[in-house]
Amino acid sequence: MREPVELRRQRILSVVESRGAVKVSMLAAELDVSVVTIRRDVEELTRAGRLRRGHGVARPVREAQPPAAVPAPRGEEPGGDGGAVALVVPERHSYLYETLHGARTVLEESGIRIALHIAPQSAGAERPLVERALADGARGLLIAPRWRNTRSEELDYGWLADLGVPTVLMERRPRPGSALHALDSVCSDHWYGTHLAVEHLVSLGHRRIVLAARDDSPTARSIRAAFTEIAAARPELEDWSVVLSSPQAVPGPGPDSPAVGAAAAEAAPSATEDCTALDLAALLRERGATAAVLHGDVDALMLVQRLAESGVEVPRDCSVVAYDDVVAALGSTPLTAVAPPKAEIGRAAAELLLHRLSGAVGASGPVRRTELLPTLKVRGSAQALTPPIE
Template sequence: MREPVELRRKRILAVVHARGAVKVSTLAAELDVSAVTLRRDVEELARTGMLRRGHGVVRPIGDTGRTTAVPAARSGEPAGDGAAIALVVPERHSYLYETLYGARTALEEAGIRITLHIAPQIAGAERPQVERALAAGVRGLLIAPRWRSVTGEEADYGWLAEVGVPTVLMERRPRPGSALHAMDSVCSDHWYGIHLAVDHLISLGHRRLVLAARNDSPTARSIRAAFTEIAASRPEVEDWSVVLSSPDAGPGGPGTVEEVPDLAVLLRERGVTGAILHGDQEALMLVQRLTESGIRVPRDCSVVAYDDVVAALGSTALTAVAPPRAEIGRAAAELLMHRLAHPVGTTGPVRRVALLPGLEVRGSTRGAARPTN
């Protein structure tokens, strides 16, 4: 199914706000959008005052042309940034670009120079980016690895624990007892986010629930584990299940194939009236498919999206769990600046910060219909 225009433009804005200034050709390549489509989107966003464009470069509103974040991810040359902070994030990831924007804003306010490194969508892509940044002499690192699978995540623990400069993980919480357990991190409390979603549906009278979620990131795995625990512990829930949200939402690789059911069929067979859908793009597309199958949202099934990047842009605005994406980045940057000024051991222990998501109630949830006799 074709990506919604609103979502594509949201991704464009996320990248531009995170990067500060981006060439139009680079933006098209990174977002996997045709140059013609990208230019049309940029023109519309500029017309509505959401960004600035000129001479083949797109900038956020208020950017005067001073480049603070220097893309170094795709070049083979050291960036020459002896006093810089390196930010490493995966490509084509709107959620983490908003986190990156929060970090960038905090660092710019402190007058700290930034180098941005975009890791390609391949296993182990972050390590070369970090090594390039270290070779350039950066003095600190903010990183949000993709970590599509548990195996891929744990393969990075050893080298990442030995980078040799103060490091803060953004929106990542490594396995307890691992080599990264004692690394500073700032993360959303996704257990609490799922608690909000389940509690909201239960309060509306829904007793048969499903989670249709991705399974290719630490956030996705946390959401699945939290839903399983919470749904099983709530006596009000009569039936629940966890399924994959789309064929490309799994980690890939041997032994990781997971069946993707027809959600409309599943809802009818199990009498589900409340669904939590992760992430936003999958949520919007799944709601479209439910509508096409004759299931009306929220009359027949209430839906809560998880992420709230573009959940409000659907034909039915989706109630959504909203992790504090930009605040995660800002808090991570502030923690890194604290650590640079006060090395570990001089100002207390390593910090593992968790920020609570909120719930944005919109038009996709309502009270469950009473069964008819």
Template sequence: MREPVDLRRQRILAAVQARGTARVRDLADELQVSVVTVRRDVEELTREGRLRRGHGVVRSTLPAAEAPAEVEPADAAAAGGDRVAVVVPVRHSYLNEAMHGARTVLEEAGVRMALHLAPQAPGTERPLVERALADGAHGLLIAPRWRGRAEEEADHEWLAALGVPTVLMERRPWRGSALHALDSVCSDHWYGAHLAVEHLVGLGHRRVVFATRHDSPTARSLRAAFAEIAEAHPLVEQWAWTLVAPEAGGDGPYSADETAELPALMRKVGATAMVLHGDVDALMIVQRLAEEAVRVPEDCSVVAYDDVVAGLGSPPLTAVSPPKTEVGRMAAELLLQRLSETPGSRPGRRVELLPRLMVRGSTSRMNEA
């Protein structure tokens, strides 16, 4: 399915802001669209004053990251050296905002950020990290893709043994694993799920379908949270979970209901509300429901999980908004603290930030439907 224009432009903007400059051709390759499409998007973003365009190059309108004037060696050591590596998956719009937040903090500290984009294949983060450390990176911010639990487990040992300060972004180490003591900053997705369920229950909805991805640690955390909350909630009479899209699974096999078409599963459960992860998939599903004469919110209230483009829908979607930018900021701040401390002087730290609920036009009370 074609990506919405507004989302693609958000991804272009985030990518350029994260790096300072980017080539149009590189952006086209990353987004898997034509150079002409990217040029058109860049022209519009330039007209809006959000980017600056050069010959084949796009620049951020944010203050450029400049090397500090005549930094003394002692000052450089206090700032953790002159480079921090950031490793995130390529074409992952969810993490673009976190990356932007991290970049802002590092620039303010006079520390350069070296961005490395991991291809969509298992095990691609490790060689990027090893190369970054060989190039002189003194610390690491990383958000591995980890489509399945086996991929995640395969990375535990080498990540734990890197020997440089490392902070996981939007990734929570397994209890008792080699990464258990590693620093991490992430959104509290259980709380985000709680916000969505309480909002719908407060509107009188008692039968709910949850449709999420299942191809990342965030997606798996969300599925577990929705199941736990719905099963224990005294006002939820019936619920079901399914994949939001066939390509969104990473740890199958799945049952028939877990891969069911949403309209059919809604009818089976008698659902009057849905929570959909993420907001791009939610917009596509709302369009599909309209084709089947299911009106939102009259026939079904919808909450999206993530809030990049949810507000641009028709109707604008009520959405849980994880604090992605703040995750990046706090991860960078934590890494800078580690770089200025004696190794082992403080215990490992896990920071969880609470999402917010943005109420819009896609949810309504049962008696108003």
């Protein structure tokens, strides 16, 4: 039996008046009706002066204000995090800042207050920030831990798994079987992104490829492992190698596992692991390589500059595909780049967290591990290999 229109609209009013601003899509999910129906209801309620309508958001006519004589409860005082969603990202990380802005858009459209915390580069910096946010009353958490090495990642597993509030990891995929395996997460499929880079270069005729990548983040380790697997499985490739893109791109102190293990080295003896400052031009000549995949963008632009200083022109002498696509297009040679869906990761993570917080039917359902596919932005830094004149 269909719910009477007036009863449904009264339920809409009750939800909006109790929460402040609510997305139309969330109202549709909670009331189990179509978005079109909810939008029509909101429009009618707005005409009647009972609601205010924003971009995809329904708002109460008057925002609730606490009586002036009654002090706000702990966690709700101005500047506190009470009722907010805590958002924790590393400092000086332009890639994750795009993810942050994607999440911010969704949360602000929903009328959710954001408590942003920037974690310094020191090991374990995220935990005290999260504990402070929870003590101030944060009701949910979006977090992208730095995790410079696998040991620092493992040290975070215990406390992150036991926070007691809905939590979504952004651009992080915990180790299978770990305490965080059953935590909601949204990240890029970096295996697919690496595949796009290799496939593009192979399609242009390149058979000797170098990966110069960082090794100080989960993304970097995923790319290195994916490249090793993909290159070893491509019979067209005559030679491939894996090196550091920068002498500063190492995991940092503490026990860690190598990005290219013994099994991979045995499967592909051409793989190399160089932990010293990289002379990419010399390596290309030594290996006879005609193409390179470079992670991340800033390292890629600097390496291309160093190649030019060594007389190696991109793409004439070496085709290049960058990975990250944060600033790859801004170089004197705009770089073809793999572009993870950074902002979309933030948006999807925020939407998942809002679903968990909504109390709607299914909001406490199965854990979700969402992967979004990167794309390849072709800009001309990679070209078809010209066969040698015999």
